[in-house]
Amino acid sequence: MTRDYEQFPDDDNGNVLWQMHEDGDDLTEPHEIEYSIAFTTQEQAEKCALYLLAEEQKISLFQDEESDAVEWIITIYVYMEPEYSDIVDLEQWFSKIAAEHGGEYDGWGCMAYVYDDEDEDDYED
Template identity: 85%
Template sequence: MTDRDYQQFPDDDNGDVLWQMHQDGDDLTEAHEIEYSIAFTSQEQAEKCALFLLHEEQKISLFVDEESDLKEWIITIYMYMEPEYSDIVDLEEWVTKIAEQYQGVYDGWGCMAYVYDDEIEDDESPASLNS
């Protein structure tokens, strides 16, 4: 196990997630599809925000979260980028400002892990959750 580089992985939530990805063997030099989410209690505001983001040429999805206690509309913005700390922080600030403009709440980011196992043979498939 290597020591954490606090320049690359600062001591906060974003740094912790990126450090965990690195520890898990995720290649952070590869571009990932990172998802930033905004939650809305108003369908009208969610749709206005979605339209704005589409005009900004962003790849998005909009769905209703029926599972939450109060009905929420969730916009997910999909950014294809290297998961680099300062870029993530900058995008969080941008998404937070947009969320506030449309009475939404920034709800965090996430992405799929990109872990490659060099020992996989041609006839083997990568490990999956379906065992």
């Protein structure tokens, strides 16, 4: 299949979405996409976490002790269809929130949802 650069632009987000598509992921199905913001202090992370909760976001907050420097990570869970423009819009919003709270936006990811038509036949009545 030829890549549609309007649907999958030639940048990091477009490349990830294109790879998901090529791997058989159904991008018309909602996915739980995880966006991350990193902080150097617990206080900054907690203030941002409270702000995100007030914005009705589903989040988790944890200390990443495996990184070179101790970091606090907020993961924001958004259930959505992985559509390029929506991902870019949310990245811009989370980058702005991160900067306002002394953190740094750290990207997104999600689990792949690959459906095999043959498997569906196995579960029919």
